[in-house]
Amino acid sequence: MGIAQECSKSETVSRFISHDEESLYIEVPVTVPAGTEQIKVKMEVIQEGAASSIIDLGVKDTKRIRGWSGGARTEFFIHQAKATPGYLHGELEAGEWAVILGAYKVATKGCTVILTIEYSPEELRWLKGDLHTHSVHSDGTFTLREKANIAESEGLDFLGLTDHNASSQNEAYPRDVNTLFIPGMELTTNKGHLNLFGVHDPIRDFRVNNMEELHSRLKEARENGAYISLNHPYCRNTGWRWDWDFDYDWVEVWNGPWREENQDAVDWWQEQLVLGKRLVAVGGSDAHRPHPHVVHGMPTTWVYSKSLKSSDILKSIEKGHVVLSYLPQGPFINLTCGNSMVGDVCEEKNQNVEIKVEDVQFSDVVKVISNHGIEQEVMVEEGQDQVELSWSVGNRLFYRVEVWRYSPEVKMRQMAALSNPIYFLNE
Incomplete structure (x- = not known):
């Protein structure tokens, strides 16, 4: 795998x-x-x-x-x-x-x-995993070997080890399994959570009581080589209540099952993109224990990486080479323009933007979104399992794609897949 x-x-x-x-x-x-x-x-x-x-x-x-x-x-x-x-x-x-x-x-x-x-x-390919998970090393009930078995059964290639304010999991995970464990820590404060990725022991003290201490902790993590992700910023219970002027790389717009707080995070992310910021969107299940709805790989983070190695995966996330889907089985969005892919800045204005959305179902809705808002909406017809579209770049700053699917359980459409944008050098 x-x-x-x-x-x-x-x-x-x-x-x-x-x-x-x-x-x-x-x-x-x-x-x-x-x-x-x-x-x-x-x-x-x-x-x-x-x-x-x-x-x-x-x-x-x-x-x-x-x-x-x-x-x-x-x-x-x-x-x-x-x-x-x-x-x-x-x-x-x-x-x-x-x-x-x-x-x-x-x-x-x-x-x-x-x-x-x-x-x-080493070969560039799409790897899929779950960037936000917990274990017995904090408030979860899964052992690390149990997590590896679950990941393999779900077809996941990697798991982020993001236990609350702990780093012992990064020394204890098994190295003889198919699943790659990405070392991490969820810096958990009373006013918001951040994932620190790629370092076995990113900070010496997790306690944060004011913005000065937050800056200090993040400076230490950064100096140790960590990537920083802002987690579930609009969660009702554990959303971000510190000032927004701080050091981070990515934003977790999709946490666990799709719900209103995730839509709020996507809306805020869209606002940042419209303002000209190039902010990478990621997701994670936040799985702690067996649960009928909060499960590993829901959502799945797809990363275009040259190897199944933590450093290469994290570098690819930093480039924005990331697509999210609600399950490891998809749907999957392939968004390109010439030789550019999601996360890239495309300078080839004479090329068309193209999407190929695979593993779609009847009545799924594919949305093409730019800094002008929703540009196209296409409903999947009966018998279709993929959607292909092509259009000119125009004067847009970016394009990204969402897939929405009707859920009989909640009797409404929910996000089924989300791409990061391709950016363009328009003003």
Whole structure:
């Protein structure tokens, strides 16, 4: 999940091990290509005759032993952000590595080891996740491994670990799961909440009693490398009641199930865009415990990233390469203009703006919105599962897209998908 499997390359290497090599550590050279995101190795031992051989498994990178399974495993993976237990995740330096075969016990007739090595490259693609979640490390009931299992079952690639005023979750999360955990903290004050992303321990003291202390906490988080998101600013209970003149990067316009407070946040965001601000919109479920409506991935944040690594995902969010949908299954909005996508500033005024909205349903409404307000509304016809539109740029500052879907449960239309804008150099 999350790996660009269609671009992966694999090779198979065969190595006969003789009885005379028993007790030796045999290196099988492999060349790791530049730009590799993950390496996966599988070992098969073909026995010669009735007697069995026991072969241990490990790997060496260009500088050091990177991991060792002994006889406990016949396969492992190393990703930039996670790895099989016993192996070190991190950068995968290009060059000559070696799979290490420990010839612990070799039968008289020897054995043949067949290695299959798969290299998955960094590749720009849409990853989907939930940026705002809680666990037992604050007031949630989910363990981190339970959260990973839920994310995988829902088809999510990443989860933000945003426990209230805590950072212990960032040291405790499992590294041997398919789900990527993005380190974070929800800075929780009595007058509003902020997510601090990308740093394991962003601040030393969470207490904020005045604006001076808020500025101080955010300055510390920023100096430590954190990205800052303004959470659910119009929530009735925990909305933003500090002054609005403070340091932040993104705004969470969609928190949990769609409701009036989210619409208020989107309306405020639209006002900022009309004023000429380029503010990235994100979303998050705010899931704390099992709940019929507040669930992981509702909404889902889609991020166009070159790798399933926290730093790359956060850099892509900072660029505005973000689309939101109410479920991991979509709908999904692809908004482009020439070579530009959501979040970009498009200088190609001779190109048409184009959208392709996938996984829509009958009676869904697709809205095209600019700094002049709603420009187009298209209702999905029966039998359609996607909508494609094209129009000229004109003199607009930006275009963005919303999808609205009728909900029988609440008997009204609700937001089903939301794109960040493409911006234009018009005045």
